[in-house]
Amino acid sequence: MTKIYRFLKLAGRLTDSFIKLAGRLTDYVMSIRFTREPESRVVPPGDRVFFNCRTNTGQDEEIYWLHNGHQLDPSKRSDVRISNGQLSIKIRTAKRHRERQTGSYQCVGGFENMLLMSNPAQLTVAYLDRFPNTVESNEVEGNEGNNILLTCTPPASDPPPIIQWFKETKLLNLTDKYELISNKNLFIRNISQSDAGTYACQASNHLTGESVLSPSVHNLTVQSADELHKPRLLYEPESSYHPQLGSDLVIPCSASGSPKPTIFWTHHAFNAPPTFLNGSDGLLQLVGVSMNSSGEYTCQIFNGRGRRILRKTLITVFEKPVASISSFRNDPHREGDPLELYCNTQGFPAPKISWMFNGKKRMTAHKLEIPSLKVTDAGIYQCFAENEVGISSTAVLVRVVPNMMNTTQITTDAPRSRKGILYPPSAPNVTQLSEDSASLSWSMPNITQDIQFFKVQYRDLGTKDDPLKSSWYTVDGNIDPPIRSFEVVGLIQNHVYRFRIAVVIDNDNTVGPVSKRFHLKESTEKGPAVIPQLLHILPLSTSSLSVQWTVPKVINADEQGSVEGYFIYFRDSLSAGPYSKITIFGPGTHSHVIENLKQGRRFDIKVRAFNVHGVGPFSPVQYARTLAPETKTKKEVVTAAVEAREPEDEDATLYLIIGCCLGVLVIILISVCSAVTIIKRRKMAKKYSETNAAIHNKYQDTSLQISGLQYQTEQDEYPQVCTRPTGHVIDSQFQMTYDSGDLETSFSVNDQSYGGDNSISSQGSTALAQDSSRNLTMRMNTLMNHPDYLGSVEDEVKKFSRKLL
Structure with missing residues (x-):
């Protein structure tokens, strides 16, 4: 027992020493940081771009690069070179090749299993498109002494284009009178007759050296201040704006009239009463916007001529995300312990979260959870938070202390x-x-x-x-x-x-x-x-x-x-x-x-x-x-029905067995009833066959032959072709049935049964019997159309019986 105690005490000391050593290594490892990180670039076609990456770990550092999340292999791409952590890319001139080169680039640096990932840098190729198709001429009218805003819709460009304005063919110099609003629109203060003319904007890209002139021009007409006019809206604010936190924002609201319209702004913040703002010359200027700048803004225009104009816009301030990592357990962790890391973010819109472990993507969730830590789980965990404004990240080191020996803990009170x-x-x-x-x-x-x-x-x-x-x-x-x-x-x-x-x-x-x-x-x-x-x-x-x-x-x-x-x-x-x-x-x-x-x-x-x-x-x-549940599609309903048929417990299994037994019993009863019905039908069919044979033999008797004259008389009285009550036509094929179901007799007559002169054929008594039967059939079909149908049928049967006898 003494030796076991000493061994356990020694193991405890070794564990403490390992924890202290791990703490010292952590102080060194947590000092890993990037001294140089890649930055986003916009380059012209045919140029070469360089991305730099370096950590403070020294010459033994390990650095590799990712493009859109996949590791770059210079041996498979001739346009990529990596030297001493520096990445260089030769931009292609063909557009189809350039599209494969643009995107996100990140570097991963550190040593062994302690790797840190940089924030992504975006690579784009400079370009300038044409102006969108708009009307060629835009008529603008304004009274003297008013302020006028001329709009310009710039084409797509990267980087954003430089906008310049021309009057006729002369470049306008920006002064207190001519001001560029939002880097695109031209604002003219206190217009006069000399400001009348044609205006057009031009977009230029300083990287590509291209310039395009807008096909749409503004024809400005200046009216006298003595001509009274209700205020006319020249430019209204956009429906919404999304400035970044701390940036400046200018929103114009332009109108003209005589007398000169009064323009002012009101701000209605969330859960706050509206406040009035001083908009100089109708321009709403917000310097260093904060989260309190969010809300609804209203531009109000009137000049006492009986017309009032209201235009509203919504401002939502976007904030770049900031991330931090927290945990309820202190580092270092022992092997087998659970790990919970929380990525706390701040920013608007709500940032998307992703976790990285030693430079590799782990998961996308607010909480990173590992039920049982292993020694291989030790390393650097990073949380990235990204929204429309930007991206930020933070890192934490997780140390895992291995178990020195396996011990069995015996607890008597453990529930x-x-x-x-x-x-x-x-x-x-x-x-x-x-x-x-x-x-x-x-x-x-x-x-x-x-x-x-x-x-x-x-x-x-x-x-x-x-x-x-x-x-x-x-x-x-x-x-x-x-x-x-x-x-x-x-x-x-x-x-x-x-x-x-x-x-x-x-x-x-x-x-x-x-x-x-x-x-x-x-x-x-x-x-x-x-x-x-x-x-x-x-x-x-x-x-x-x-x-x-x-x-x-x-x-x-x-x-x-x-x-x-x-x-x-x-x-x-x-x-x-x-x-x-x-x-x-x-x-x-x-x-x-x-x-x-x-x-x-x-x-x-x-x-x-x-x-x-x-x-x-x-x-x-x-x-x-919260969101309502989505309506189930037909496939989901079928799936749910199938799942509903599966027994979920013992009671459902019992009900299923009982149902199967009842089904088998019903099938047996149906089979027995079918067999009895078939046997009865066969007996009835045999009975009907015997009856038909007796009637047929009776008609074969020569004493029942009828003279040809009688046959001719019956044929004249009852035509050869007649119609049943059901609407079916009876021709040279005749059929006689009794609806009572007791007797069914059928006959067939061919063309040789009688000649063209209605004479009796050589077949003798058989033909006469068939003619008599045919006469009876035609007589009964005629009587069936009579109102006293049932009585007539009975009388005809009695007459025919007396003739036969």
């Missing part, structure tokens, strides 16, 4: 369930929110067991001067499975607490490890007074909503209180119950995706800021609805 060992949640991280509340956050390993709910427990350890320990308290209320944070209220100042999280899984429960000692400090400082503003709530799927908010800038941040995070409150609008809460750490995070929501339901959402001293006021409540 078990039917599916195996229950894995408890992690020890909670505790953050003070106010003088009497704290926020807890925790994580769960990636398990397949069904989590029913969480419970929060805490223990009061008293003060430092009076350390009285209480029993464990359980907070009322269940916490839903997807939630990993909770606020505990009703705590006492200056007291020390410990917290732990319990989880109920498959009707069994287990308790996680205890948190560190937490001291609820007393402070005179205040919580944040800033009010967050919800910008957008976008439905991403049937069960998730993306929430975007902003915080207005404050003049004195010390008086307003610092911000250390945000609370997102949400609830189902139909339930009107208590709000669920999500905790967001970090003042720079202004977006979050709420998941595990009900599909097609409306939700109330609000946000508030917090710090260690308290919480701030709520933002105005906004409402959003």
Whole structure:
């Protein structure tokens, strides 16, 4: 036992030494960074472009290049060269070759299994297209003393073209009178008769050296100021603008009339009353736009002549994404431990997230999760966030300490369930929110067991001067499975607490490890007074909503209180119950995706800021609805029907067996009934055959022959061709039937049965019998058309019987 104890102690020392060594290596590895990164380029055809990449690892660094996500192989491309980490590309002159060269280029640098990927650099080839097809002449009228805006629609170009204006054939110099708006439109102040004439714009590309003149010209006519005229709209703002955060924006709104129209702007921000803006000469100028600049803007034009013009536009400020990585577990990690990395992003529109591991794409999700770490999982993890404005990335090193030996842990109190060992949640991280509340956050390993709910427990350890320990308290209320944070209220100042999280899984429960000692400090400082503003709530799927908010800038941040995070409150609008809460750490995070929501339901959402001293006021409540489920196609319905026929449990299997037995029984009964019916039909057919034979033999008797004269008389009385009541024609083939079903007799007569002079053939008695039968058939068909059909049939049968006898 002593030797085993010494061996375990030695193994523990080796593990500690390895962890310290890994920490030193991490300090070196985390200093890996790019000293030179590739930058986006626009080059003319036939030129050569260079991309540079270098890290601070020295001469032993490993560098390779990616084009549109695929590794470049210089041996397979004659236009590509790589030397000392520098990539050079010879741009083709043919357009079909250039399209294969453009795109995204990234370099991956580092050493061994510690590789870092750069942000992508875009390569485009310079070009200039022709102006779009528009009307050749545009008539513009304006009164003296007014301001006029002439528009120019530039052609597609990379880089953006340089716009110049010409009057007649003379180039206009930009002065206070002539100003270029949005780098394309010409704004003329205080027009006079000398400004009348023809104007046209020209686009030039400085890389290709090309210039194209617009085929569309503006004919400006200047009217006298004495001619009174209602305001006429010359240019209205576009329906929407998307400036980048911190950039400048100029939006024109031009009109002419006499007297000169008054033009001013109003701004209606989200959840705020409208404000008036001073638009000089009808130009709305926004310098260094912020998130508060978003909203609806209205241009109002009037000149007292009884006409008022209103035009609205929507401004949405776009923000370049910023990414950061967080985790609830400290580095280094042991082999077999779970790993959860969260990519926290800020930016608008909501950035798309992608994860890289040692320079290779891993996944696209907010959370990167590894259930059980291996030694090969150690390396650099990068999170890339990209939207319409740009892309940014951040990296973190994950160290994995291998197990020195396999040991079996024997625990007597570990709860078990039917599916195996229950894995408890992690020890909670505790953050003070106010003088009497704290926020807890925790994580769960990636398990397949069904989590029913969480419970929060805490223990009061008293003060430092009076350390009285209480029993464990359980907070009322269940916490839903997807939630990993909770606020505990009703705590006492200056007291020390410990917290732990319990989880109920498959009707069994287990308790996680205890948190560190937490001291609820007393402070005179205040919580944040800033009010967050919800910008957008976008439905991403049937069960998730993306929430975007902003915080207005404050003049004195010390008086307003610092911000250390945000609370997102949400609830189902139909339930009107208590709000669920999500905790967001970090003042720079202004977006979050709420998941595990009900599909097609409306939700109330609000946000508030917090710090260690308290919480701030709520933002105005906004409402959003998750996406409704899509209508199933015919194929999906068939699939669902097939799946519905599959037994899902034991009861369904029993019902299926009973149904099969009943089906077999029905098939047997149908078979028996069919056999009985066939036998009866055969007996009836035999009976009918015997009856037909007797009648036929009776007609063969020579005593029943009828003279030719009688036959001639009967034929004259009843024509050869007659019609049944059913509408069928009876000709030289005759048929007699009794509808009672007791007797059926058929006869056939050929052309030799009688001659052209209606004489009796040599066949004798057989022909006479057939003629008599034919006469009876024609007589009965005639009588069937008579109203007293049934009585006539009976009389005819009696007459025919007496003749035969």
